[in-house]
Amino acid sequence: NIDPESLLPKLPSPDELKPFPTTCAAIFRGQEGRVRSVSIDPRGLFVASGGDDGYVRIWELLTGRQLWNAKLSDEDAVDAVRWRPGKDSAILAAAAGETIYLIVPFAILSPDVEQSSRELLDAGWGYAASKPSTTNGLPAKEPAARWSRPGQRLEEKGILVQATVRSSVKVIHWHRRGDYFATVSPRGQSSAVAIHTLSKHLTQLPFRRLKGLAQSAQFHPSKPIFFVATKNSIRSYDLAKQELVKILQPGAKWISSFDVHPGGDNLIVGTYDKRLLWHDLDLSTKPYKTLRYHQQAIRAVAFHHGGLPLFADASDDGSLQIFHGKVVGDLMENATIVPLKVLRGHQVKSRLGVMDVVWHPREPWCVSAGADGTCRLWC
Amino acid sequence: ELKLEMDAEEVVDLIKALFAESEHRRKAISEIRRTSMTRRVDLSRLVNNLLHTEKPIPFEFLVNGQFLRTSIDDFLTQNGISAESTLNVEYTRALLPPLHVSSFEHDDWVSAVDVLTESSPAGVWSNGVQSGQERILSASYDGLLRVWNLSGDVLATSTAPNNGGRITSLKTAKWLSDKKIAAAGLDNVVRVYKYDDDARSITPSLELYNHNWGVEDIAVHGPSNRILSASADTTISLFSSTSKDSPAAPEKLLPTSTTASNKRQRLSRPDKTVPARGALSTLSGHSSPVSSVIFKPDDATVAYSASHDHTLRTWDLPTSKCVDTRTTGHSLLSLTALPKLNLLATGTSARHITLIDPRASATQIAVMTLRGHTNAVVSLDTNPTSEYGLVSGSHDGTARIWDVRSVRPAVSVGEGQVGESVYVIERQGVEKARSHGERVKVFGVRWEREVGIVSAGEDKRVQVNRQ
Numbered sequence: 001n002i003d004p005e006s007l008l009p010k011l012p013s014p015d016e017l018k019p020f021p022t023t024c025a026a027i028f029r030g031q032e033g034r035v036r037s038v039s040i041d042p043r044g045l046f047v048a049s050g051g052d053d054g055y056v057r058i059w060e061l062l063t064g065r066q067l068w069n070a071k072l073s074d075e076d077a078v079d080a081v082r083w084r085p086g087k088d089s090a091i092l093a094a095a096a097g098e099t100i101y102l103i104v105p106f107a108i109l110s111p112d113v114e115q116s117s118r119e120l121l122d123a124g125w126g127y128a129a130s131k132p133s134t135t136n137g138l139p140a141k142e143p144a145a146r147w148s149r150p151g152q153r154l155e156e157k158g159i160l161v162q163a164t165v166r167s168s169v170k171v172i173h174w175h176r177r178g179d180y181f182a183t184v185s186p187r188g189q190s191s192a193v194a195i196h197t198l199s200k201h202l203t204q205l206p207f208r209r210l211k212g213l214a215q216s217a218q219f220h221p222s223k224p225i226f227f228v229a230t231k232n233s234i235r236s237y238d239l240a241k242q243e244l245v246k247i248l249q250p251g252a253k254w255i256s257s258f259d260v261h262p263g264g265d266n267l268i269v270g271t272y273d274k275r276l277l278w279h280d281l282d283l284s285t286k287p288y289k290t291l292r293y294h295q296q297a298i299r300a301v302a303f304h305h306g307g308l309p310l311f312a313d314a315s316d317d318g319s320l321q322i323f324h325g326k327v328v329g330d331l332m333e334n335a336t337i338v339p340l341k342v343l344r345g346h347q348v349k350s351r352l353g354v355m356d357v358v359w360h361p362r363e364p365w366c367v368s369a370g371a372d373g374t375c376r377l378w379c
Numbered sequence: 380e381l382k383l384e385m386d387a388e389e390v391v392d393l394i395k396a397l398f399a400e401s402e403h404r405r406k407a408i409s410e411i412r413r414t415s416m417t418r419r420v421d422l423s424r425l426v427n428n429l430l431h432t433e434k435p436i437p438f439e440f441l442v443n444g445q446f447l448r449t450s451i452d453d454f455l456t457q458n459g460i461s462a463e464s465t466l467n468v469e470y471t472r473a474l475l476p477p478l479h480v481s482s483f484e485h486d487d488w489v490s491a492v493d494v495l496t497e498s499s500p501a502g503v504w505s506n507g508v509q510s511g512q513e514r515i516l517s518a519s520y521d522g523l524l525r526v527w528n529l530s531g532d533v534l535a536t537s538t539a540p541n542n543g544g545r546i547t548s549l550k551t552a553k554w555l556s557d558k559k560i561a562a563a564g565l566d567n568v569v570r571v572y573k574y575d576d577d578a579r580s581i582t583p584s585l586e587l588y589n590h591n592w593g594v595e596d597i598a599v600h601g602p603s604n605r606i607l608s609a610s611a612d613t614t615i616s617l618f619s620s621t622s623k624d625s626p627a628a629p630e631k632l633l634p635t636s637t638t639a640s641n642k643r644q645r646l647s648r649p650d651k652t653v654p655a656r657g658a659l660s661t662l663s664g665h666s667s668p669v670s671s672v673i674f675k676p677d678d679a680t681v682a683y684s685a686s687h688d689h690t691l692r693t694w695d696l697p698t699s700k701c702v703d704t705r706t707t708g709h710s711l712l713s714l715t716a717l718p719k720l721n722l723l724a725t726g727t728s729a730r731h732i733t734l735i736d737p738r739a740s741a742t743q744i745a746v747m748t749l750r751g752h753t754n755a756v757v758s759l760d761t762n763p764t765s766e767y768g769l770v771s772g773s774h775d776g777t778a779r780i781w782d783v784r785s786v787r788p789a790v791s792v793g794e795g796q797v798g799e800s801v802y803v804i805e806r807q808g809v810e811k812a813r814s815h816g817e818r819v820k821v822f823g824v825r826w827e828r829e830v831g832i833v834s835a836g837e838d839k840r841v842q843v844n845r846q
């Protein structure tokens with residue numbers, strides 16, 4: 001007689017899986033209303049945040065010191081902030097309402113970094129005028145986005161370029177090489193997902209008809225594949241062949257967010273119906289693991305993209321959960337997933353808790369954005 | 380609280396180990412047996428009697444180089460020492476609790492402090508500083524340097540530089556001599572200032588350009604006019620503090636180098652032009668921001684650096700070569716040397732201090748690990764009166780005093796012996812800070828004989844504590 005328990009693979013204990021974040025190391029205070037989005041710069045020095053007060057702010061990571069801010073909008077919240085990849089320049093993208101702003105925060109940059117960043121933004125001026133923009137190969141009645149200068153008040157602060165799309169932008173995602181970024185406007189219907197080319201100030205709408213309400217979108221970390229999440233499913237498209245590759249069915253009522261593992265073969269999905277799902281793209285269109293640890297909706301999920309086997313989610317119950325997630329290159333072996341730590345500290349305000357979570361580019365540290373008006377560094 | 384609870388016979392054994400047979404010792408031992416004294420203060424008084432000290436000195440007791448904090452029996456059990464072994468017993472002056480002396484209010488977060496006293500490095504390089512003329516230098520996120528006397532009067536304040544609309548927040552400042560200051564921060568420039576105590580002025584005299592991200596720390600060596608700077612750009616620069624010894628500044632780093640920046644600089648108040656120069660050399664090798672740099676205490680041709688890339692490196696300055704790399708498990712945020720023990724102490728993001736012997740072959744990662752802080756350890760200095768002593772400043776809102784002889788055996792592999800802090804210095808008026816240290820993070824700490832422990836932080840204060 002064999003005890004069935006003994007046949008189950010033994011999971012390592014959290015103690016053997018250090019390092020991972022365990023404590024709050026800094027609180028970033030000074031914002032009015034909810035913080036909607038956070039991003040850590042590629043060097044791991046600064047945190048950018050955006051929220052309901054219409055400001056985009058930049059903070060010193062380890063101390064929580066606010067270094068820079070600018071008000072982007074009087075009416076709209078800043079719903080997304082994302083640093084452009086690459087260490088030779090420093091460009092921050094932020095979205096408020098229908099407008100995406102591209103920012104060179106020169107106050108914290110050396111003249112040479114400011115210059116190289118300005119050149120990247122300036123390269124596209126005039127391109128759109130010389131070539132009419134197209135939608136799906138057809139001449140457009142209306143351009144997918146209007147690229148323009150934001151005006152003197154913003155330009156004096158380093159907010160140098162704006163692109164205005166047709167509907168409110170909720171998600172920004174940069175391609176790893178920094179020339180393309182995708183945005184998602186859930187209520188934008190045929191213009192819900194846009195891909196923007198920085199060097200050409202060009203916006204394209206790759207999906208004429210999208211089945212369902214778009215929630216999020218991401219480039220594959222190494223292949224020309226693009227993922228789009230709608231309320232119930234995640235589709236992957238081959239950008240080179242212009243064809244649908246796969247439809248993932250997490251079995252969720254409403255997807256809030258997803259992230260692709262740096263290896264490209266695994267994906268985590270967070271849902272408003274409190275679930276965290278792990279998909280192995282090699283296995284099936286159904287989730288490999290379903291994790292139910294939260295009392296309320298999950299708003300954000302994130303893999304560590306700097307070589308550590310970690311991922312995190314952020315929930316309206318006010319907590320973040322840290323997991324070990326080890327992906328093995330072997331097709332025969334499945335990922336090891338171990339819950340490591342619940343991080344508490346954010347207060348729940350009007351039933352909203354933690355709105356976003358991002359990892360440090362190298363260290364086992366993450367930063368969260370809260371409906372309580374704070375960001376927090378966890379080390 | 381220094382604990383020591385022993386039975387009378389254990390105290391007798393200690394006295395026998397410490398003092399040769401004499402009439403005094405005989406009397407002392409019979410006294411112990413009569414009164415059954417058991418506490419450290421009793422034993423300390425007894426040693427004072429035996430030494431015929433005029434003013435009583437508080438003593439502590441060391442067995443085999445470690446502080447005795449328990450009964451001798453417990454000590455032997457904890458350290459796995461057989462009762463038959465011979466013990467090496469010493470007494471030493473006890474570290475007293477550091478009491479709050481004063482706090483100097485600033486307008487903004489204070490990132491660093493340095494002191495100018497007779498025994499401080501800059502005091503020694505300047506042929507001494509008279510008693511009563513001690514000065515405290517503070518650097519702030521408001522971009523200003525301030526010089527204070529010990530009564531808390533601001534004697535001089537620098538002006539913020541005109542740097543083309545860049546942030547001016549300072550992160551580090553050091554006395555080069557009694558008349559010269561070096562400072563740097565988030566605008567990437569290392570500045571040398573002339574300090575005039577009579578005119579009460581701090582005037583920039585030289586701007587040093589080589590970094591393109593913020594400067595986290597500098598080290599100075601007065602006799603050779605050398606400055607080392609550690610930057611988030613992953614490099615360390617070696618500068619001269621005199622303009623005539625320095626090469627031209629790299630053009631692309633000057634605020635006037637680009638159209639946009641040049642325009643902003645001319646729009647702001649016209650400044651007296653300060654000479655701009657470049658570095659003598661650049662030390663490249665770290666792969667992440669460099670948090671701290673020091674000269675080797677007895678040899679200014681060697682430097683040590685600590686980085687977020689988890690490594691501690693040794694540099695040969697004449698050749699600009701990295702000659703040794705020690706890899707630890709964590710981001711390193713601070714660094715100081717314990718020269719008599721041939722150890723370097725480095726503070727980590729993982730809330731501890733690691734002691735590393737830079738000479739030993741790289742078999743042992745850590746000689747010792749000092750635990751107690753509950754957040755990043757971002758500043759370190761040595762005890763001016765004990766080669767075994769350290770002070771640390773942390774984002775947990777405390778400074779802690781350590782004696783490396785106050786240790787217990789390691790729990791996990793690779794961390795060496797584990798030490799605990801002797802005293803905890805809270806921010807004045809803050810009973811118990813939360814570990815995230817909101818509003819009370821300590822950023823800088825210095826310890827000098829004439830002034831005591833000077834610490835600076837997010838509470839916008841420089842705080843002085845003395846024993």
Ligand SMILES: [Mg+2]
Nearest residue numbers: 280282330331
């Ligand atoms: Mg697999």
